[in-house]
Amino acid sequence: MSEGVPQNAGYLVAAYIVVPVILLAYAASLYRRSTRS
Amino acid sequence: MRELLGQAWTVARKDLVLEFRTRTALLSAVVFTALVLTVFNFGRDPTAVATIDLAPSILWVTFTFAAMLALNRAFQLELENGALEGLLVSPLSRHSLYLGKLLANLGFVGVVEAVGLPLFVLFFNVPVAPVLLPLIGVIALATVGFVSVGTLFSAMVVRTRFAELMLPVLLLPFLLLPLTYAVQATARLLAGRPLSEVSGWLKLLAAYDLVFVTVALLLFPHTVDE
Amino acid sequence: MSLAQKGRRVVLAGLVLLGGVYVRALAFTPVERFQGPAQKIFYLHVPAAVTTELAVILVGLASVFFLFLKDPRLDRFAEASAEVGTVFAAIVLTTGPIWGKPIWGTWWTWDARLTSTLFLFFLLIGYHVLRGAVTDAGLRARYAAVLGICAVVLVGFIHMSVYLFPTLHPQPIVLRPAKPGVPPEMLVTLLLSFGVFLVLYVGFVMQRYAIAQQREGAASDV
Amino acid sequence: MLSAEGLRHAYGRVVALDGVSLTLVPGQTLAIFGPNGAGKTTLLKVLAGLIRPQQGWARIAGGRRAIGWIGHESHLYGHLSVRENLLFWAALYGVPTTERGVRATAVLERLGLSDRAGQVVWSLSRGLMQRAALAKALVHDPRVLLLDEPFTGLDLAAAAELRTLLGELRGAGRVLVLATHNVDEGVELATDVAFQRHGRFVQLAPRGARGTADIAAAYRRAVTDA
Numbered sequence: 040m041s042e043g044v045p046q047n048a049g050y051l052v053a054a055y056i057v058v059p060v061i062l063l064a065y066a067a068s069l070y071r072r073s074t075r076s
Numbered sequence: 077m078r079e080l081l082g083q084a085w086t087v088a089r090k091d092l093v094l095e096f097r098t099r100t101a102l103l104s105a106v107v108f109t110a111l112v113l114t115v116f117n118f119g120r121d122p123t124a125v126a127t128i129d130l131a132p133s134i135l136w137v138t139f140t141f142a143a144m145l146a147l148n149r150a151f152q153l154e155l156e157n158g159a160l161e162g163l164l165v166s167p168l169s170r171h172s173l174y175l176g177k178l179l180a181n182l183g184f185v186g187v188v189e190a191v192g193l194p195l196f197v198l199f200f201n202v203p204v205a206p207v208l209l210p211l212i213g214v215i216a217l218a219t220v221g222f223v224s225v226g227t228l229f230s231a232m233v234v235r236t237r238f239a240e241l242m243l244p245v246l247l248l249p250f251l252l253l254p255l256t257y258a259v260q261a262t263a264r265l266l267a268g269r270p271l272s273e274v275s276g277w278l279k280l281l282a283a284y285d286l287v288f289v290t291v292a293l294l295l296f297p298h299t300v301d302e
Numbered sequence: 303m304s305l306a307q308k309g310r311r312v313v314l315a316g317l318v319l320l321g322g323v324y325v326r327a328l329a330f331t332p333v334e335r336f337q338g339p340a341q342k343i344f345y346l347h348v349p350a351a352v353t354t355e356l357a358v359i360l361v362g363l364a365s366v367f368f369l370f371l372k373d374p375r376l377d378r379f380a381e382a383s384a385e386v387g388t389v390f391a392a393i394v395l396t397t398g399p400i401w402g403k404p405i406w407g408t409w410w411t412w413d414a415r416l417t418s419t420l421f422l423f424f425l426l427i428g429y430h431v432l433r434g435a436v437t438d439a440g441l442r443a444r445y446a447a448v449l450g451i452c453a454v455v456l457v458g459f460i461h462m463s464v465y466l467f468p469t470l471h472p473q474p475i476v477l478r479p480a481k482p483g484v485p486p487e488m489l490v491t492l493l494l495s496f497g498v499f500l501v502l503y504v505g506f507v508m509q510r511y512a513i514a515q516q517r518e519g520a521a522s523d524v
Numbered sequence: 525m526l527s528a529e530g531l532r533h534a535y536g537r538v539v540a541l542d543g544v545s546l547t548l549v550p551g552q553t554l555a556i557f558g559p560n561g562a563g564k565t566t567l568l569k570v571l572a573g574l575i576r577p578q579q580g581w582a583r584i585a586g587g588r589r590a591i592g593w594i595g596h597e598s599h600l601y602g603h604l605s606v607r608e609n610l611l612f613w614a615a616l617y618g619v620p621t622t623e624r625g626v627r628a629t630a631v632l633e634r635l636g637l638s639d640r641a642g643q644v645v646w647s648l649s650r651g652l653m654q655r656a657a658l659a660k661a662l663v664h665d666p667r668v669l670l671l672d673e674p675f676t677g678l679d680l681a682a683a684a685e686l687r688t689l690l691g692e693l694r695g696a697g698r699v700l701v702l703a704t705h706n707v708d709e710g711v712e713l714a715t716d717v718a719f720q721r722h723g724r725f726v727q728l729a730p731r732g733a734r735g736t737a738d739i740a741a742a743y744r745r746a747v748t749d750a
Contacts, residue, residue, distance in 0.1 A: 162599030
């Protein structure tokens, strides 16, 4: 990478993990609610 | 139009007569206001922050909580002996009912603020005399904003569980905007800035009032009719 | 195939497509020179924010029509859209600070956009709390519709006041990445991601709608 | 005077009104008998304009102003005096300012409440409270009286008193609609009798010369057979 580009890929990784975690958690919650009852 | 306002006034007058006759709610709200102002006095470090910088926030946070307390009981008294049902079978228009409740709430909150403002001046030694009129204008506009949505929500909340907790949760997001405007306007007034710097905030407050009184007026019938 | 099953498939497809967006965003989209890799958070953050707003606007529209038509399907849709909107708002509110820390140097600022998303989040939470506190189905639907409309008006008012009175509001000190001048590769990635979020929204709403339907059936069979 | 056609209303899958039609002219008193949950209250609320029916229409000559509603609740504000309550409701029903006092005095006298006029409502005994509630319902001289289980919770003496009063009211060009689950109550007042079940009028007929026992037997048959 050229000089001057900030090295902050850690934040990128964190965000890219958090998003699918939230989505999957919600999908699981929906699944549980619709199959219960 | 005349009948609309006439009926609204009939409802409002009845509410205010009831409020002043029982006094419990009004007195509690006034004492509550005084207490919150006292809490603010102890909840700050006077050596770190100048009172004048904190004053607008103190005033408006106090008034916001006082308005919330007042609004909680707005429809409570219509539940007694099923009076609300009586209002709904009567020829009273739903718009008049909303306007009447709005007026009564404005009266109630207005009284609380009329006591709260001098206490605020006394406790925090804020020089309001030179800007008293514009300040009252700010208070009036912001109060209409608080009460417009508040009246609508209090009509819904009385028929839910945990009504006392529900109203703040629903209402606070709607109060934050007029609160912001009022704080900004008050800060400029107290700092002795020219009125032209305040007029923008006043316009925003007025716009907020206009929008939400209209919306609440249109939506209110749906909260009481099936 | 039931609505819930269809919804699950749509979500599954959405998640697979999201994987595609990851590949494109990480490997085939250039790194922004001033913000570095963290700028790529925007490919998730902005679409989630737009979808949240869309979800809330649809709640408002469904609410308006519900009050006129009294069609329970509109109420179910509003409930579903509000819940999915809450989830997307949660994504916006988590990715926002993760981006803000390296770029602004702070987790949270009261930037106009972040603040308005926080408003949305509070309003949506209030919406669910209200729904949970009313036992009568007819009353619940009407109350929710009233609150839904008020919420949309408030959000609209916030946006309007930001644009009409720009001098009064604290302007965000943000470099706005989605402004014209963005390289086309970035724009395409952003639009693709937005499409994927829409697919996810549709799939989630279908499932949530099916749950509402199921509950109503259970309630009225008693 | 009062007519309704093809009323249909359902709460979810529970049908409260299923094709109800009726027409009443002054002088008629309709008694609607039906078990709890038959949709009687929904019918009265539709007639009173509280609920917009999903299908069909209901009309009362003179609109809401012509309706007197007597339900389980008094609609009286506890902290207002009996007379203040009457004046408030008279105002809502559009009684001209100059006539309100006269109307209130007349109705108080008729119900034997003249010496209680200045007393606040919450201090009244149950029996007097019931009479005050009637005074409230009658203060605007309604042409149509809708009564929803008015005998519930009354002791024998109060029920007899109410029956006498309703007997007096039913002439003089008024229409009375009385809904109750108890056939013995108020049947002798009725000129017409309807049995309601699952939102439907099983039978709607002039009472003719049939006695109470006869009607009670017919009711039991109609409600169990259908």
